[in-house]
Amino acid sequence: MLTTEARRKILEENDAAATELRERFRAAGTLVVDLISSPGSGKTALLEETARRLAGKLDCATIVGDIATERDADRLRAAGMPSRQIITGGACHLEARTVRDALAQADFGELDILFIENVGNLVCPASFALGEDFKVVLLSVTEGQDKPFKYPGIFSRASVALITKSDLLPHVRFDVKAAGSEIETLRPDARMILVSTVTGQGIDAWCGLLQEELAKKRLAAAVP
Amino acid sequence: MLTTEARRKILEENDAAATELRERFRAAGTLVVDLISSPGSGKTALLEETARRLAGKLDCATIVGDIATERDADRLRAAGMPSRQIITGGACHLEARTVRDALAQADFGELDILFIENVGNLVCPASFALGEDFKVVLLSVTEGQDKPFKYPGIFSRASVALITKSDLLPHVRFDVKAAGSEIETLRPDARMILVSTVTGQGIDAWCGLLQEELAKKRLAAAVP
Numbered sequence: 337m338l339t340t341e342a343r344r345k346i347l348e349e350n351d352a353a354a355t356e357l358r359e360r361f362r363a364a365g366t367l368v369v370d371l372i373s374s375p376g377s378g379k380t381a382l383l384e385e386t387a388r389r390l391a392g393k394l395d396c397a398t399i400v401g402d403i404a405t406e407r408d409a410d411r412l413r414a415a416g417m418p419s420r421q422i423i424t425g426g427a428c429h430l431e432a433r434t435v436r437d438a439l440a441q442a443d444f445g446e447l448d449i450l451f452i453e454n455v456g457n458l459v460c461p462a463s464f465a466l467g468e469d470f471k472v473v474l475l476s477v478t479e480g481q482d483k484p485f486k487y488p489g490i491f492s493r494a495s496v497a498l499i500t501k502s503d504l505l506p507h508v509r510f511d512v513k514a515a516g517s518e519i520e521t522l523r524p525d526a527r528m529i530l531v532s533t534v535t536g537q538g539i540d541a542w543c544g545l546l547q548e549e550l551a552k553k554r555l556a557a558a559v560p
Numbered sequence: 561m562l563t564t565e566a567r568r569k570i571l572e573e574n575d576a577a578a579t580e581l582r583e584r585f586r587a588a589g590t591l592v593v594d595l596i597s598s599p600g601s602g603k604t605a606l607l608e609e610t611a612r613r614l615a616g617k618l619d620c621a622t623i624v625g626d627i628a629t630e631r632d633a634d635r636l637r638a639a640g641m642p643s644r645q646i647i648t649g650g651a652c653h654l655e656a657r658t659v660r661d662a663l664a665q666a667d668f669g670e671l672d673i674l675f676i677e678n679v680g681n682l683v684c685p686a687s688f689a690l691g692e693d694f695k696v697v698l699l700s701v702t703e704g705q706d707k708p709f710k711y712p713g714i715f716s717r718a719s720v721a722l723i724t725k726s727d728l729l730p731h732v733r734f735d736v737k738a739a740g741s742e743i744e745t746l747r748p749d750a751r752m753i754l755v756s757t758v759t760g761q762g763i764d765a766w767c768g769l770l771q772e773e774l775a776k777k778r779l780a781a782a783v784p
Binding site: 403455 | 566598599600601626627628629631650652679680681682683684687700702703704706707709710711712713725728731732
């Protein structure tokens with residue numbers, strides 16, 4: 337087991353690198369969104385749909401972390417989203433230094449929004465700041481409504497919670513209200529959206545939220 | 561980032577504790593099964609159904625790991641399975657020492673089968689031996705067929721792969737054959753079973769596999 341001291345040191349080093357990234361994204365006026373979920377909750381599908389909706393309106397790109405394979409970056413590029421895959425090998429989460437290195441290699445140019453699709457894992461990525469404006473947690477309706485209280489770290493840190501695969505609601509037992517209530521307990525100011533990339537439910541609200549947050553960030557930067 | 565040296569030390573210490581546990585389970589004739597999957601893939605639902613099917617035939621118990629809440633142990637006890645919840649706090653996986661301590665507290669008595677329901681996480685639990693006879697990986701059809709190659713650690717270490725929630729196949733895009741092919745590439749001797757706790761598909765095969773493995777273990781112990 338990792339000692340508390342060793343863990344503290346790792347997080348402190350990461351926080352320092354994240355602070356540098358955050359300053360750089362502030363200066364560039366780039367909104368940065370860190371997406372976290374279990375494997376298969378629909379992060380890549382959401383970003384494919386987001387790429388299509390924002391095409392021609394905003395310059396977006398994605399850094400995507402996986403243990404292995406270039407699959408997600410390939411899917412995102414096919415949807416028109418410039419993407420850089422980080423293959424973490426054994427590592428179960430992205431760290432700020434990894435993001436910095438990937439950015440240096442990717443050469444995305446000036447961006448309105450940078451998405452960071454974290455490794456599919458509800459636990460470890462929650463503790464690592466990556467210079468993001470906010471974290472988004474995705475919970476698919478097939479995973480069960482009991483997950484927020486079982487994974488309080490990420491559900492308390494994410495200011496946006498997307499309940500995904502709403503098209504499957506008729507086929508599973510998932511009480512949206514009960515899940516929402518747990519999320520609200522852990523994060524009273526969380527914004528929740530029910531989404532489906534199959535039916536399109538919630539995608540307008542999600543893209544609207546992104547555009548609104550980008551505008552707020554730029555307005556804040558313009559105020560001396 | 562954890563250094564390679566620090567990681568090696570943690571795994572070595574764990575392996576030593578796991579070897580002690582393995583010897584103890586061998587002497588007791590207890591089959592030990594470590595279940596690993598993403599959050600919400602159906603580990604607890606499978607064990608609830610297993611408890612009902614094996615009731616009166618075999619003495620089973622479960623040690624269940626979660627970041628927070630006693631929910632899974634409560635569900636399992638309600639299904640007639642003696643269970644001990646390990647609340648890991650921040651830790652993203654179970655370690656052999658944690659299992660040993662939980663066993664000491666649980667006082668399950670003599671067991672035919674001990675299930676270890678690991679923390680919902682496809683990444684970190686894969687590297688930790690817990691004295692088990694084998695690891696079982698669960699992949700629900702809603703997570704997508706591309707997961708084995710994205711999480712090769714667990715899919716190469718688990719000798720049993722359960723494709724869960726088969727009742728949802730008509731409603732999702734999931735190519736069972738493609739998933740099976742990836743699993744077979746990573747683990748040529750893996751036994752794969754398509755299961756559903758809703759329709760009952762595959763549950764007989766799963767329980768049969770458990771009984772067969774228990775018989776094999778006891779036969780091996782009886783041979784001088």
